[in-house]
Amino acid sequence: MNQHTRIIGVPTDYGANRRGVDMGPSALRYAGLVDELSSAGVSTEDAGDLAVPHHAIHDADAGGENAKHINEVEEVTTALADAVADALSDEVTPLVLGGDHSIAIGSMVGSARDADIGVVWFDAHGDFNTPETSPSGNVHGMPLAAALGIGDFEGVEWANAPRLKEENVAIVGLRDVDENETTAIQDSDVTAYTMSDIDERGITEVTQDALDVATNGTDGVHVSLDLDWLDPREAPGVGTPVRGGVTYREAHAAMELVAESGAMRSLELVEVNPILDEHNETAAVATELAASGFGKRIL
Numbered sequence: 001m002n003q004h005t006r007i008i009g010v011p012t013d014y015g016a017n018r019r020g021v022d023m024g025p026s027a028l029r030y031a032g033l034v035d036e037l038s039s040a041g042v043s044t045e046d047a048g049d050l051a052v053p054h055h056a057i058h059d060a061d062a063g064g065e066n067a068k069h070i071n072e073v074e075e076v077t078t079a080l081a082d083a084v085a086d087a088l089s090d091e092v093t094p095l096v097l098g099g100d101h102s103i104a105i106g107s108m109v110g111s112a113r114d115a116d117i118g119v120v121w122f123d124a125h126g127d128f129n130t131p132e133t134s135p136s137g138n139v140h141g142m143p144l145a146a147a148l149g150i151g152d153f154e155g156v157e158w159a160n161a162p163r164l165k166e167e168n169v170a171i172v173g174l175r176d177v178d179e180n181e182t183t184a185i186q187d188s189d190v191t192a193y194t195m196s197d198i199d200e201r202g203i204t205e206v207t208q209d210a211l212d213v214a215t216n217g218t219d220g221v222h223v224s225l226d227l228d229w230l231d232p233r234e235a236p237g238v239g240t241p242v243r244g245g246v247t248y249r250e251a252h253a254a255m256e257l258v259a260e261s262g263a264m265r266s267l268e269l270v271e272v273n274p275i276l277d278e279h280n281e282t283a284a285v286a287t288e289l290a291a292s293g294f295g296k297r298i299l
């Protein structure tokens, strides 16, 4: 496989309640991302990090707001959307390094600017809240609803990806969903595969189904990999860990299927928090999974 990718770092934690995920891009680079990708036969250019507004006070722990730091999220995701769209028009695959999962708004908007896309969302969470349903006010719990224009996000131009349809979105590995978020997912045309589905049918069949959903009638697929998708024993460096996630091998099997589909248009690795990690192992796992997504095989 001969592929080219452009790394776009997005060192932000404005969408999360626990600090430190803004150091994710450094941790991923330090874990050897470029070497790992080159062992997959992928050539990499590193565009560095996007500028993220700095505020002396980060009030993510403060209550009250129902979409905390939404202005900073808008600023960052708007710049990211342009960077992702630019990479695609230069015919390189954008590889976005988070940062918290709010950045996915920018990845999806950019990836869908000139194409009809599907999304495969590997995550413990639905990230389907809106400011009115969110129990936390953290925007990293809202990016799918934002891109799809659900609830408060309807008509919010910077956040919506009009060329992404609900019926082309597949969430894989769900195991922690808020009450009103559950209803919103059920009322939508999004397909959600829970951990119970993976228990019953196995990771291969479920991932294949998810890829079918995302490729059906689209020009390509944005793959969003939240590291809390994995079991916290394998990926401890995340801000919102949930027990009972996929194993290291299941994660690789899924990413190998992503590569085999030939449909991956853009990829993001999010929610790596080096402060909560053990010896950078979550970042290391993330780089290995990215390589599998780009076609690395054992033999």
Ligand SMILES: NC(=[NH2+])NCCC[C@H](N)C(=O)O
Pocket: 100, 101, 102, 125, 127, 129, 134, 135, 136, 137, 138, 140, 141, 142, 176, 177, 178, 226, 228, 240, 271
């Ligand atoms: N990308 C994430 N880690 N999202 C976690 C979201 C947690 C919770 N559902 C919330 O809305 O706050």
Ligand SMILES: [Mn+2]
Pocket: 123, 124, 125, 226, 228, 229, 240
């Ligand atoms: Mn998550």
Ligand SMILES: [Mn+2]
Pocket: 101, 123, 125, 127, 140, 226
């Ligand atoms: Mn997430």
